Amino acid sequence: MSEIKNILFVGVGGQGTILASKILTEGLMKSGMDVKMSEVHGMAQRGGSVTTQVRYGEKVYSPLIEKGQADVIVAFEKSEAARWIPYLKKDGYLVVNDYEIYPVTVLIGADKYPENVSEKLKTIVKNTIILNAAAIAEDLGNIKAQNVVLLGCLIKALKLEHINWNDVLQDIVPAKAIELNKKAIRVGMET
């Protein structure tokens, strides 16, 4: 059986993990691969910890990624990277958005947000890429494009630049946001 690649998107409800994985999945299908994606809807979306999983290769059975099997983890929020690193494969890539979202538990002082997350992650995982996608997206014109900046970075880590991502964006993203997203994916790939 040929190798299956596993991509785990993690973040906080409302950050756009689903759209990013949708673009990825569509591109992979167009390049002729079998692909499965799994996402969580409903209550977890209200500020909870959310994951979207993408698996691709010649033939994919389970839509779920197992512990220690993710080739890349894309963390839309810093501390979420720490929560999910047991899922990262040895020598896998950890793409981390340098962005913090404090849950209400932290805001009211019932829980603490960890310190020096980026530095610690770098010492644990050799292939850690940290970027401030929120700031990059804001520079490009809209903070909401941070998910596509991160997607660009992931595409580079997976060496999937040969797929025509602009075409995929054309099909998925609303017309008025296409130019912004094209820029965002390119900047992500160049990071």
Place this chain on the structure above:
Amino acid sequence: MKVIMSGNEAMARGAYEAGCTVASAYPGTPSTEILENFATYEGVYAEWAPNEKIAFEVASGASIGGARSLTTMKHVGLNVAADPLFTMAYEGVNGGFVVVSADDPGMHSSQNEQDNRLFAPHAKVAMVEPSDSQECKDFIKEAYKISEKFDTVVLYRSTTRVCHSKSIVELGEKENVGVKSYNKDIKKYIMIPAHSQKKHYEVEERLEALREYSNTSTLNRVEMADTKIGVITSGISYQYAKEVFGEKASYLKIGLSFPLPDKLIREFATKVETLYIIEENEPYLENAVKVMGITCTGKDLIPVCGELNPDIIRKALLGVSPEQTYTSDIKPPSRPPVLCPGCPHRGIFYAVSKYKDIIATSDIGCYTLGMMAPLNVADTVICMGASISAGIGIQKASLMGNRESKIFAFLGDSTFFHSGITGLINAVYNNSPIVTCILDNRITGMTGHQENPGTGKTLQGKPAPEVDIEKLVLAVGIKSENLRIVDPYKFAETEVAVKEAYKSTEPFVIITKQPCALIKSVLKKRVNIKCVIKEDKCKKCKGCLKIGCPALMFRNDVASIDKNMCNGCGLCKQICKFDAIEKVGE
């Protein structure tokens, strides 16, 4: 043509291709997107009904009327619709009738983990289970054929991972089955005892015929490879089993899972050395196989509770744990779901949170989150509509126990239409002096914004009359002096209403009116409205944190408001004692 589809999108496509023309449902995770997608196809009628029982009955009528019909619901929705299910099992169909039950193993977004496969033998209807998006589409077409061939309702059982996983689907053409003629047939469609007594025999005969069919149906498939291990499985568990054992096992993959293919199971069992039953939650397949006198292993090793995955199967059956790759000592904070920034429910919860001696009965929907700290306004959540009725019960118990308890029941507009209204009628009829808070945010929120009888629009985008909750409440007998309608963004007004409700000795209703902050038009309207902290006036008292707004934070001894999250609802500004918050951008 090949496309990527979620299981829900594929089920909608399958129903469309099968020539289904009438569909009715009530939203519920993980089933909601089936109807949302079905509604977009040409030449179909699709509606949101006020609850699953209504939806089931509309689809039943459509079937009797000759149309291939569909109803979809989450697992607990089938409890609501169980009444028509058990009798439609006797009446059978005219146009094919498929009932989708979307179960939620792992309870990602549900209050219990019931396994609705058990409904099929209980109600005596055929059951079909898909395991990926392609099957979601193809099997539903087969389900309509089974329904019409055997004159039976078909329970189409899916789970969260099938509904919300996406995989590649080869599309097909729409069958032109049309709508059959309707012929009056009272022995079939009127279940008086004289008719149903005969019908029961027919139902048993039908099940025997279906059992024979199950043995030859293409929905049940044998995949022989290594015969040391044999696996009987269905639904998503098949994918997990293949992931774990690959070609190192043989499989009996069951797609028509009631009635089960007895001959196929016996034959498969003789061909393999060790027989495993791999299934999520209840030992439905396992019990059936054991009743046949066949030795097998299932729930002795695989847990009943929680969602299954390949890791769990590997550990249970092979004793192999996943390789430990990376760990860290970073402790990520817990992230319980919370009311969104600018959520209009926050104001009344904060107002009620000041009364420490009340009992708050909550309901299914976003307002369940009133339970979270720092608001802590919820004592109970049972099922749709139970806020009012369970509240009545607690009030009656208090009465019998000589306790004084004021009950505040919380539910939303959609849940009120679903099954809250009957509870309110009971509160009035049996004189229960509870306070019912109807949080009218003009949408079905938690499931992702569906229209409902109060929104003025149908599922297919047509204008509709808006049910007037205020008039409805008065019509069931709430006195006008015991009704308050407030804007929950206006805290003083909300606080007064809560105070009056607290003191009331009669059934009392508060309706809060403010649309969900996430509705697109609301987002657009409020995009530039923000609350900002005036640092020179802030005394760092942290009083504003008591409303539990995710946009408000206190970091490095400074209070601040996240401008990307805030929608300027202004609740924090109104409760700040030092006038240290201002609203900008109006």
